[in-house]
Amino acid sequence: MRIxxxxxxxxxxxxxxxxxxxxxxxxxxxxxxxxxxxxNMDETYVMVTFQVGIDYxxxxxxxxxxxxxAMNVSVEYRGxxxxxxxxxxxxxxxxxxxxxxxxxxxxxxxxxLNPVIENAVDAGIPVVMFDSDAPESEAxxxxxxxxxxAGVEAANKMAELLNExxxxxxxxxxxxxxxxxxxxxxxxxxxxxYPNMKVVSIKDGRGEQMLSxxxxxxxxxxxxxxxxxxxxxxxxxVGVGLATVANNRQDLIKIISFDTGKGTLDxxxxxxxxxxxxxxxWEMGYWSLQFLFHLQHDIVEQENxxxxxxxxxxxxxxxxxxxxxxxxxxx
Amino acid sequence: MRIxxxxxxxxxxxxxxxxxxxxxxxxxxxxxxxxxxxxNMDETYVMVTFQVGIDYxxxxxxxxxxxxxAMNVSVEYRGxxxxxxxxxxxxxxxxxxxxxxxxxxxxxxxxxLNPVIENAVDAGIPVVMFDSDAPESEAxxxxxxxxxxAGVEAANKMAELLNExxxxxxxxxxxxxxxxxxxxxxxxxxxxxYPNMKVVSIKDGRGEQMLSxxxxxxxxxxxxxxxxxxxxxxxxxVGVGLATVANNRQDLIKIISFDTGKGTLDxxxxxxxxxxxxxxxWEMGYWSLQFLFHLQHDIVEQENxxxxxxxxxxxxxxxxxxxxxxxxxxx
Numbered sequence: 001m002r003i004x005x006x007x008x009x010x011x012x013x014x015x016x017x018x019x020x021x022x023x024x025x026x027x028x029x030x031x032x033x034x035x036x037x038x039x040n041m042d043e044t045y046v047m048v049t050f051q052v053g054i055d056y057x058x059x060x061x062x063x064x065x066x067x068x069x070a071m072n073v074s075v076e077y078r079g080x081x082x083x084x085x086x087x088x089x090x091x092x093x094x095x096x097x098x099x100x101x102x103x104x105x106x107x108x109x110x111x112x113l114n115p116v117i118e119n120a121v122d123a124g125i126p127v128v129m130f131d132s133d134a135p136e137s138e139a140x141x142x143x144x145x146x147x148x149x150a151g152v153e154a155a156n157k158m159a160e161l162l163n164e165x166x167x168x169x170x171x172x173x174x175x176x177x178x179x180x181x182x183x184x185x186x187x188x189x190x191x192x193x194y195p196n197m198k199v200v201s202i203k204d205g206r207g208e209q210m211l212s213x214x215x216x217x218x219x220x221x222x223x224x225x226x227x228x229x230x231x232x233x234x235x236x237x238v239g240v241g242l243a244t245v246a247n248n249r250q251d252l253i254k255i256i257s258f259d260t261g262k263g264t265l266d267x268x269x270x271x272x273x274x275x276x277x278x279x280x281x282w283e284m285g286y287w288s289l290q291f292l293f294h295l296q297h298d299i300v301e302q303e304n305x306x307x308x309x310x311x312x313x314x315x316x317x318x319x320x321x322x323x324x325x326x327x328x329x330x331x
Numbered sequence: 332m333r334i335x336x337x338x339x340x341x342x343x344x345x346x347x348x349x350x351x352x353x354x355x356x357x358x359x360x361x362x363x364x365x366x367x368x369x370x371n372m373d374e375t376y377v378m379v380t381f382q383v384g385i386d387y388x389x390x391x392x393x394x395x396x397x398x399x400x401a402m403n404v405s406v407e408y409r410g411x412x413x414x415x416x417x418x419x420x421x422x423x424x425x426x427x428x429x430x431x432x433x434x435x436x437x438x439x440x441x442x443x444l445n446p447v448i449e450n451a452v453d454a455g456i457p458v459v460m461f462d463s464d465a466p467e468s469e470a471x472x473x474x475x476x477x478x479x480x481a482g483v484e485a486a487n488k489m490a491e492l493l494n495e496x497x498x499x500x501x502x503x504x505x506x507x508x509x510x511x512x513x514x515x516x517x518x519x520x521x522x523x524x525y526p527n528m529k530v531v532s533i534k535d536g537r538g539e540q541m542l543s544x545x546x547x548x549x550x551x552x553x554x555x556x557x558x559x560x561x562x563x564x565x566x567x568x569v570g571v572g573l574a575t576v577a578n579n580r581q582d583l584i585k586i587i588s589f590d591t592g593k594g595t596l597d598x599x600x601x602x603x604x605x606x607x608x609x610x611x612x613w614e615m616g617y618w619s620l621q622f623l624f625h626l627q628h629d630i631v632e633q634e635n636x637x638x639x640x641x642x643x644x645x646x647x648x649x650x651x652x653x654x655x656x657x658x659x660x661x662x
Contacts (some may be wrong), residue, residue, distance in 0.1 A: 007339070008342075012342065059632075118577060299401065301613035303390075309609060310644045311647035312645040316641060317640075
């Protein structure tokens with residue numbers, strides 16, 4: 001009987017303890033359940049690119065995944081295996097057919113995907129563009145590098161490397177808008193900010209190493225005092241590096257390149273390329289997912305019918321030099 | 332004895348029930364505690380402006396508050412009561428002294444706050460700029476309107492209103508950068524896109540109704556065929572509206588203005604002003620808090636030392652006309 005009473009009291013004690021505990025937990029839970037930034041794992045957001053296998057997309061995808069983890073939703077990665085716009089359209093159509101919670105698209109063609117993007121938006125699927133835009137599409141936002149500003153940053157870094165003095169050249173792809181903008185930002189900044197510097201030559205490297213090497217050698221021949229070359233894309237930068245090394249001018253000509261491919265990073269390590277501009281690819285992926293989540297959950301201004309998201313996010317560039325190059329190699 | 336046994340069994344039953352319940356709750360709680368986008372109410376984020384009382388800030392503050400609610404953190408609103416940069420500096424210093432979780436600042440002077448912003452960042456307090464930037468400050472990001480693009484949108488809307496034909500003018504504040512950019516975007520777009528339109532006059536309205544009215548009347552006198560006027564700020568728009576009404580030209584001259592003050596909205600309702608550009612002020616506040624939260628919680632790219640946030644967010648503009656003007660009156 002006394003043992004029974006003891007158990008009886010013990011149970012009452014435990015019971016009271018649990019009730020107290022439960023209610024505390026409950027109040028925390030209530031607070032959390034008001035949090036709008038938690039989805040569920042059935043919600044799938046898809047990233048669609050082209051040349052899906054290249055390293056360039058890895059950081060964007062990591063940002064996309066990190067945001068998904070933070071918000072408790074799922075992601076998928078799809079895209080054209082080749083640099084083939086028809087293949088990308090097909091993949092995008094397949095993705096839309098599965099009615100995902102949202103799609104982040106990078107396009108190799110600023111117009112070709114517009115009808116498919118419109119289909120997605122008409123079907124109520126949120127779409128944002130990242131890295132390269134389709135400006136006339138129905139996508140809600142674009143998250144990528146402001147290429148003009150990137151050119152400005154390149155010019156400022158070049159001026160620093162050359163003590164604001166000397167002749168400089170550019171190797172670019174003059175028919176592609178993003179490269180035109182990078183070149184323009186570079187040119188304008190040198191012209192306006194650095195009176196003792198001059199852009200003496202702008203040449204087409206066609207995005208190929210060997211053609212860029214040849215173009216750089218042309219510049220070196222035509223302008224023997226050339227002190228710096230800005231390459232607006234990665235193959236060009238490596239090509240210019242090959243040119244300075246082949247002509248034993250690597251200590252005389254400062255090179256600034258673009259992006260953080262292995263060839264570029266190695267040349268920075270070796271001191272052949274002085275600096276490269278790393279794009280905010282992780283940021284593109286992270287904020288793309290955030291934006292898609294906000295559209296899917298309708299967490300947007302409620303009072304009027306203004307557009308629901310910022311129309312453009314400049315994810316910016318970071319300057320990579322020998323000092324910080326290590327952290328840019330894939331981990 | 333049987334009663335005691337009954338209670339005993341009842342208690343065991345309740346106990347098991349509660350244990351079960353508690354564990355379920357616990358597992359939900361665990362899932363949520365992995366969610367990085369939940370703060371706690373002790374975390375206070377502060378919005379700092381000038382002329383704190385004006386309506387213009389209300390939507391930004393609402394966005395700031397909405398984001399705080401979504402992420403379970405607290406907000407405060409502070410600022411200079413007047414258009415007085417010294418007062419704003421003092422307020423910002425007071426805010427910093429309380430070591431908040433983050434500060435979103437709009438400045439009336441692109442340079443004056445820089446030392447104070449640096450103090451905040453040095454003290455480990457995240458700072459972002461919104462609405463008007465301090466581009467050379469240590470703030471991590473700027474969220475606001477791309478004013479050049481806003482001018483482009485105004486030009487496209489003007490072209491639509493005028494069937495892409497006729498003489499147009501601009502009333503602006505030529506000494507202020509944001510107004511220069513709005514004017515430039517308008518001018519460039521008319522010039523490049525609409526060969527049958529021409530910007531014939533750009534005048535200084537000094538941000539005042541009566542001076543803008545006089546400037547608009549000068550344009551109407553000098554260019555009797557003037558078909559449209561773009562005012563790059565709200566008082567100018569109302570001033571131009573007063574000018575067309577006073578001269579009985581309100582049916583002949585299309586006016587596009589800026590922002591959504593009551594005077595502007597009333598003139599849209601009356602058909603005197605054809606359209607105005609609403610800035611994404613809610614978006615500025617909402618994403619400012621998001622950015623500050625991400626800095627405070629270190630939810631940024633971990634692999635390298637790139638900048639942690641996008642450097643610029645263009646919150647965009649929405650065109651307000653008679654059709655959607657109702658939703659822009661304060662609720």
